[in-house]
Amino acid sequence: MTAETQTLVRPMVSVEGVDKWFGQNQVLFDIDLQIAEGETVCLIGPSGSGKSTLLRCINHLEEINTGRIRVGDDLIGYREKRGRLHELKEHEACHQRVRVGMVFQQFNLFPHMTALENIAFAPIKILRVPKAEAISRARTLLERVGLAAKADFYPSQLSGGQQQRVAIARAVAMRPTVLLFDEPTSALDPELVGEVLEVMKDLVRTANMTIVVVTHEMGFAREVADRVVFMADGRLVEQGEPAQVLDSPQNARTREFLSAVIR
Amino acid sequence: MTEGTVVTETGSTSGRVNLKTRSLLTRENKLNVVPVRHWGRGVLAVVSVIVLISVVLGLWTNPNIQWPIVGEFLFSPAILKGLGTTLEITAVSMVFALVLAVVIAVMRISPSRIVSGFAAGYVFIFRGVPLIVLLIFVGNLGLFFQNFAIGIPFTDITFWSVPVKEVMTPFLASVIGLSLAGSGYMAEIVRGGLLSIGRGQHEAAKALGLNGARTLRYVVLPQALRVLLPPMGNEFISMLKASAIVSVIAGGDLLTVALGISGSNFRTIELLIVATIWYLLVITVLTIVQYFIEKRTAER
Numbered sequence: 242m243t244a245e246t247q248t249l250v251r252p253m254v255s256v257e258g259v260d261k262w263f264g265q266n267q268v269l270f271d272i273d274l275q276i277a278e279g280e281t282v283c284l285i286g287p288s289g290s291g292k293s294t295l296l297r298c299i300n301h302l303e304e305i306n307t308g309r310i311r312v313g314d315d316l317i318g319y320r321e322k323r324g325r326l327h328e329l330k331e332h333e334a335c336h337q338r339v340r341v342g343m344v345f346q347q348f349n350l351f352p353h354m355t356a357l358e359n360i361a362f363a364p365i366k367i368l369r370v371p372k373a374e375a376i377s378r379a380r381t382l383l384e385r386v387g388l389a390a391k392a393d394f395y396p397s398q399l400s401g402g403q404q405q406r407v408a409i410a411r412a413v414a415m416r417p418t419v420l421l422f423d424e425p426t427s428a429l430d431p432e433l434v435g436e437v438l439e440v441m442k443d444l445v446r447t448a449n450m451t452i453v454v455v456t457h458e459m460g461f462a463r464e465v466a467d468r469v470v471f472m473a474d475g476r477l478v479e480q481g482e483p484a485q486v487l488d489s490p491q492n493a494r495t496r497e498f499l500s501a502v503i504r
Numbered sequence: 505m506t507e508g509t510v511v512t513e514t515g516s517t518s519g520r521v522n523l524k525t526r527s528l529l530t531r532e533n534k535l536n537v538v539p540v541r542h543w544g545r546g547v548l549a550v551v552s553v554i555v556l557i558s559v560v561l562g563l564w565t566n567p568n569i570q571w572p573i574v575g576e577f578l579f580s581p582a583i584l585k586g587l588g589t590t591l592e593i594t595a596v597s598m599v600f601a602l603v604l605a606v607v608i609a610v611m612r613i614s615p616s617r618i619v620s621g622f623a624a625g626y627v628f629i630f631r632g633v634p635l636i637v638l639l640i641f642v643g644n645l646g647l648f649f650q651n652f653a654i655g656i657p658f659t660d661i662t663f664w665s666v667p668v669k670e671v672m673t674p675f676l677a678s679v680i681g682l683s684l685a686g687s688g689y690m691a692e693i694v695r696g697g698l699l700s701i702g703r704g705q706h707e708a709a710k711a712l713g714l715n716g717a718r719t720l721r722y723v724v725l726p727q728a729l730r731v732l733l734p735p736m737g738n739e740f741i742s743m744l745k746a747s748a749i750v751s752v753i754a755g756g757d758l759l760t761v762a763l764g765i766s767g768s769n770f771r772t773i774e775l776l777i778v779a780t781i782w783y784l785l786v787i788t789v790l791t792i793v794q795y796f797i798e799k800r801t802a803e804r
């Protein structure tokens with residue numbers, strides 16, 4: 242997606258002047274980031290640079306200290322009334338989160354539910370989708386991530402790669418407009434990374450979703466990202482098209498990071 | 505095991521054994537090990553058997569215990585009714601205690617200091633007060649509270665009211681006492697179970713749009729209860745045993761009945777044996793049930 246269309250279309254995700262502190266420790270510094278509808282952004286950077294924190298703020302798993310985050314028309318976590326911010330009630334906050342899906346590094350599947358139940362559960366309970374419909378859709382999703390045969394397996398009976406594919410299906414089943422991935426392949430054995438990346442590539446190609454991926458897989462970023470954003474020490478340092486950022490980085494920090502990760 | 509270790513191990517017992525072992529080894533080229541003698545174990549085994557035999561004989565041949573009376577009362581209607589009441593009190597108390605425990609445990613981990621403080625106080629009191637004291641308190645509630653009433657607190661407005669003495673049967677008092685005491689312990693167990701569910705589960709639920717209550721109901725509690733099954737089995741057995749204490753307020757349970765009968769025929773030991781046999785039998789059955797439930801949940 243070019244800079245031109247970004248200015249025309251209202252951004253799907255808009256992070257404006259966000260600071261985030263953990264106690265005395267500031268971890269995000271004046272972050273500004275606009276992501277257009279349907280865009281795929283890969284967020285890269287050294288460990289501890291605040292990538293996860295930024296994603297978690299977008300999903301309101303963390304509170305921000307200054308600035309605004311908008312997803313679509315929602316101001317995340319607050320309602321603005323007469324120049325003041327009012328904290329959202331719990332059900333309103335939940336309503337907002339439904340539109341933003343998240344896939345975690347550690348999968349976090351529900352161990353007491355089968356793969357199928359993991360996927361169908363939230364649509365039934367939260368979206369009030371009729372049970373039969375939710376289950377048949379869950380089966381379709383399982384098929385799409387190549388796990389049709391594993392519907393009745395519990396997470397403990399699945400490999401890490403399979404678990405992560407179920408977790409992706411679980412997030413997609415809620416039909417989010419924005420899908421966040423926090424290092425989805427970092428906890429996997431190397432031989433299982435590929436199958437998860439394939440599922441994600443398929444998603445990027447076919448689903449009409451805005452996708453943000455924190456990743457260390459530079460090949461994946463180069464292949465699917467519309468834009469690569471580099472973060473260091475809680476700041477956005479550099480961003481642009483993958484080829485530009487990955488092949489001819491302008492910033493010294495970016496160059497340093499890339500030479501360290503590309504072995 | 506190598507030849508070397510065999511020689512050194514047996515060597516420590518006696519030289520004769522050592523030589524014999526070595527010759528056997530060379531002749532048949534096969535390990536023929538004389539095991540180390542465990543004298544302590546042998547002595548304990550002998551003592552155990554002696555103690556067992558003397559206890560059984562002491563009971564069986566004791567002229568002061570009339571076994572026919574034990575047989576006579578073991579299946580008597582009164583005793584069986586008492587057993588039924590014991591089971592009923594235990595089961596009902598267990599259900600109430602568990603529900604209370606979950607509520608208190610959830611309150612205990614509430615971010616509100618007042619809510620969690622209330623729960624902490626509850627646990628402190630009902631875990632701290634001896635069950636027998638609690639039971640006597642509840643049993644005699646009518647002495648210091650006239651009515652149970654539903655109304656607006658701190659006003660004279662009441663919608664419904666009933667005299668305590670009318671409703672506070674020994675059965676109800678027993679159930680209340682056991683439930684309160686049990687819930688104090690169980691709340692701490694349940695809290696441990698709730699805290700054992702990792703942050704990732706909470707976050708995954710939150711990210712799907714579940715609120716706190718739904719996260720608790722669909723994600724945290726089902727997992728926690730699985731962890732809690734074995735300790736809760738133990739609590740159930742403890743409660744069955746504790747239920748004997750309700751005999752102090754004449755709860756109508758097995759022990760109350762047994763003591764009541766012995767009060768008229770003066771065969772105290774025989775009736776205690778009757779009660780003991782039933783308690784042990786029920787606990788045996790419960791232990792077996794618990795074993796199978798645990799085995800099934802462990803398979804998941």
Ligand SMILES: Nc1ncnc2c1ncn2[C@@H]1O[C@H](COP(=O)(O)OP(=O)(O)O)[C@@H](O)[C@H]1O
Pocket residue numbers: 263268286287288289290291292293294295
């Ligand atoms: N819950 C938390 N409490 C305190 N500090 C935190 C917490 N989460 C993250 N941090 C700190 O914030 C910084 C950024 O962390 P994170 O966003 O996880 O980085 P990244 O995902 O880029 O590795 C780190 O210094 C980390 O120690």
Ligand SMILES: [Mg+2]
Pocket residue numbers: 292293294423424
């Ligand atoms: Mg991280």
